[in-house]
Amino acid sequence: MGYFLQQLINGVTLGMIYGLVAIGYTMVYGILGMINFAHGEIYMIGAFISILGFILVGLAGITAVPLALIIVLTATMIFTAAYGWSVERVAYRPLRQAPRLAPLISAIGMSIFLQNYVQLSQGAQVKTLPPFIEGGVVLLRDADFAVRISYVQLLIWLLTLVLMAGFAWIIGRTALGRAQRACAEDRVMASLVGINVDRTISLTFVLGAALAAVAGTMVTLYYGVVDFFIGFLAGIKAFTAAVLGGIGSLPGAMLGGLILGLVEAFWSAYFTTEYKDVAAFTILVLVLIFRPTGLLGRPEVEKV
Amino acid sequence: MSAAHLSGGAPPLLNVEHLSMRFGGLLAVDDLSFQAGAREITAIIGPNGAGKTTVFNCITGFYRPDVGRVTLNTDRGPRYLERLEGFRIARAGVVRTFQNIRLFANMSVLENLLVAQHNHLMRASLFSIAGLLGWCRYRRAEKAAVALACRWLERIGLMDKADWDAGRLAYGDQRRLEIARAMCAQPKLLCLDEPAAGLNPRESMALSELLQSLRDEEGIALLLIEHDMGVVMQISQHIIVLDYGRKIAEGSPRAIRSDAAVIRAYLGENGTQPLPPEVMEDVGQS
Numbered sequence: 108m109g110y111f112l113q114q115l116i117n118g119v120t121l122g123m124i125y126g127l128v129a130i131g132y133t134m135v136y137g138i139l140g141m142i143n144f145a146h147g148e149i150y151m152i153g154a155f156i157s158i159l160g161f162i163l164v165g166l167a168g169i170t171a172v173p174l175a176l177i178i179v180l181t182a183t184m185i186f187t188a189a190y191g192w193s194v195e196r197v198a199y200r201p202l203r204q205a206p207r208l209a210p211l212i213s214a215i216g217m218s219i220f221l222q223n224y225v226q227l228s229q230g231a232q233v234k235t236l237p238p239f240i241e242g243g244v245v246l247l248r249d250a251d252f253a254v255r256i257s258y259v260q261l262l263i264w265l266l267t268l269v270l271m272a273g274f275a276w277i278i279g280r281t282a283l284g285r286a287q288r289a290c291a292e293d294r295v296m297a298s299l300v301g302i303n304v305d306r307t308i309s310l311t312f313v314l315g316a317a318l319a320a321v322a323g324t325m326v327t328l329y330y331g332v333v334d335f336f337i338g339f340l341a342g343i344k345a346f347t348a349a350v351l352g353g354i355g356s357l358p359g360a361m362l363g364g365l366i367l368g369l370v371e372a373f374w375s376a377y378f379t380t381e382y383k384d385v386a387a388f389t390i391l392v393l394v395l396i397f398r399p400t401g402l403l404g405r406p407e408v409e410k411v
Numbered sequence: 412m413s414a415a416h417l418s419g420g421a422p423p424l425l426n427v428e429h430l431s432m433r434f435g436g437l438l439a440v441d442d443l444s445f446q447a448g449a450r451e452i453t454a455i456i457g458p459n460g461a462g463k464t465t466v467f468n469c470i471t472g473f474y475r476p477d478v479g480r481v482t483l484n485t486d487r488g489p490r491y492l493e494r495l496e497g498f499r500i501a502r503a504g505v506v507r508t509f510q511n512i513r514l515f516a517n518m519s520v521l522e523n524l525l526v527a528q529h530n531h532l533m534r535a536s537l538f539s540i541a542g543l544l545g546w547c548r549y550r551r552a553e554k555a556a557v558a559l560a561c562r563w564l565e566r567i568g569l570m571d572k573a574d575w576d577a578g579r580l581a582y583g584d585q586r587r588l589e590i591a592r593a594m595c596a597q598p599k600l601l602c603l604d605e606p607a608a609g610l611n612p613r614e615s616m617a618l619s620e621l622l623q624s625l626r627d628e629e630g631i632a633l634l635l636i637e638h639d640m641g642v643v644m645q646i647s648q649h650i651i652v653l654d655y656g657r658k659i660a661e662g663s664p665r666a667i668r669s670d671a672a673v674i675r676a677y678l679g680e681n682g683t684q685p686l687p688p689e690v691m692e693d694v695g696q697s
């Protein structure tokens with residue numbers, strides 16, 4: 108029982124990180140109808156920037172954990188968002204009128220470029236961050252097993268929930284969100300009522316990248332290791348989560364992320380850790396075969 | 412003929428000069444010049460394939476005309492529409508509707524009207540960054556936007572369906588919502604592509620009244636493509652007749668009714684034969 112609960116906690120944590128990244132995929136798909144395969148790399152860049160941030164904050168002598176966290180998170184979101192914006196500007200906007208295959212190839216190219224850019228500029232070695240937030244709360248003590256939720260996990264849960272609520276509000280209630288939904292439905296008509304479609308698309312990339320930046324920072328805090336290749340696997344898994352939840356659907360992305368996180372956690376716990384990626388991608392294949400629209404992705408579902 | 416077309420004083424709201432548009436071997440619009448005055452309803456009529464919608468597409472930035480200039484004279488000087496991007500044309504004050512309705516079907520009726528006020532809102536919210544912080548100026552702008560939307564909902568009688576998805580509305584309601592959405596973008600010139608298509612006589616009548624009230628109460632100009640001659644003859648001040656992309660006649664409804672070239676264009680070359688009564692009625696010569 109205790110073991111099960113512990114895996115549940117770990118799975119939800121992992122799932123929330125996948126969900127944050129998956130939102131970036133699903134939003135871009137909703138508005139442009141393309142998969143932004145460079146999004147995983149944006150997440151990886153977010154993780155790198157956060158490590159730099161933590162080091163700089165440490166050098167500056169800021170030791171108060173909440174203050175340091177706020178500074179690093181804000182800076183990471185801003186710089187990563189700038190990367191997201193640039194990727195759209197350089198690799199996708201010139202291809203707006205091109206056939207759909209062109210931006211897809213451009214996305215893969217961008218992904219490879221960003222990986223190599225980070226590898227060359229930061230080196231290929233694994234970067235580590237000493238534990239920044241330590242400790243946790245013991246929730247339950249079995250005979251021989253203590254169910255524990257660490258402060259980092261609590262932080263991830265809290266931050267994800269806050270961001271999701273804020274995000275639902277932006278999409279549902281603000282002018283920007285309405286413009287995004289309008290562009291997702293009919294880009295031409297949106298421009299005819301005066302919406303600057305290019306800017307709306309840019310802001311979509313900026314928002315997606317900012318969420319990926321938070322996910323990157325959280326992973327840095329959670330695992331403490333980052334290298335230039337983490338974006339690939341995380342990206343594909345978040346993409347799986349987006350497809351599982353129904354690509355184009357925001358609640359679907361979060362749900363898909365949670366399910367994927369739980370499957371991975373339980374698979375590693377009860378079967379073999381080596382095969383957890385196999386489990387994750389088996390889900391992708393099964394969903395694509397049996398329910399291509401995903402769990403929440405009906406054609407008329409609200410999408411961005 | 413209305414005064415605005417003859418008076419040499421203020422420039423007309425919309426001035427189309429020597430517009431030409433070619434698709435491969437087809438000259439869809441051929442050296443077309445016309446004007447649309449402020450606070451007037453100008454109708455473009457003509458047989459199917461005469462190039463009416465192409466003219467609209469050139470004015471609203473769908474197509475780049477091969478030749479010609481489209482000038483919108485605004486308070487802040489002339490705007491050359493043929494050079495502007497689509498959303499800038501809307502911001503300059505030209506908004507259009509479509510022959511086949513293009514609402515945001517998965518958004519609510521109210522949201523359709525709010526989305527059209529995007530510009531004003533975004534300016535107030537400093538592109539939504541301040542909107543995120545719930546800044547009070549954004550709140551006020553949002554409130555004003557909702558108020559304007561509600562005024563239009565009231566006016567087109569859809570207040571009780573404000574929360575419906577626009578795609579679920581009845582056809583006639585969708586038509587009126589599309590016009591209301593265009594009005595929420597606060598245009599100076601509203602271009603309507605066959606607004607009466609598919610409406611029953613009672614709905615057409617209500618539409619005529621709505622369009623006249625837009626002209627008289629909102630003070631905007633309307634440019635209209637329409638096949639329903641009853642509507643055209645009743646509400647427009649100025650009619651332009653196209654055939655094979657060329658202007659074959661122009662003038663007041665009364666002048667157009669008796670124009671020989673117009674009747675020939677609608678009925679073919681041997682228009683000397685007496686017209687059957689239902690056709691006479693259709694071209695407004697009852």
